[in-house]
């Protein structure tokens with residue numbers, strides 16, 4: 309069954325529990341082949357992608373787990389995922405997403421260990437058989453980071469069309485040095501985010517989460533119609 313772009317946009321969610329059903333290299337190549345049609349200013353196509361499955365996936369997961377055990381709160385990212393002291397309305401949106409997710413998972417706010425464990429699930433790609441790392445040259449401007457984002461969205465929609473689930477994961481950014489060393493990324497490359505790719509676990513409650521969106525009138529201004 310073919311899905312329209314609008315349907316793919318409606319259906320896509322961040323999936324946080326996967327089946328271990330393998331996804332073949334050809335499939336991932338197809339998705340990248342579609343996503344590379346994403347627009348980018350000056351047609352720079354600033355994206356770089358590292359795809360891991362099998363042993364390679366295991367190596368990244370193990371390397372990060374070792375670092376997490378040695379230095380649980382270390383942050384290896386070269387820039388924060390969020391501005392410090394995030395302000396409203398963004399702060400509240402982020403807070404509400406967390407509350408919604410932990411409610412579904414039945415992890416109350418006092419259960420710090422339970423909530424931390426859920427965060428740590430990022431570092432095994434939530435069980436997905438394929439992991440991707442999206443990076444770009446550190447010398448690029450915010451402009452090109454935006455274009456990498458458009459590529460990532462194109463990839464997620466292409467995956468949706470094929471009945472595959474994804475979760476973009478900035479969590480990996482906090483382990484940038486470890487991941488980059490394990491993958492052997494060139495020195496100038498910066499990982500923006502990782503991604504889990506696979507078949508969604510249809511029985512996992514966390515996958516029922518539908519993150520809210522603010523209505524159009526809250527972010528768009530129309531003039532001259």
Ligand SMILES: Cc1cc2nc3c(=O)[nH]c(=O)nc-3n(C[C@H](O)[C@H](O)[C@H](O)COP(=O)(O)O)c2cc1C
Nearest residue numbers: 320321322324405430475476477478479480501519
């Ligand atoms: C670049 C990017 C990074 C993200 N990083 C994470 C992450 O590390 N862990 C996670 O569970 N979700 C992550 N998300 C998912 C967001 O929380 C999610 O997109 C948002 O709450 C909207 O929900 P939806 O994708 O289900 O519509 C990320 C999303 C994007 C676009």
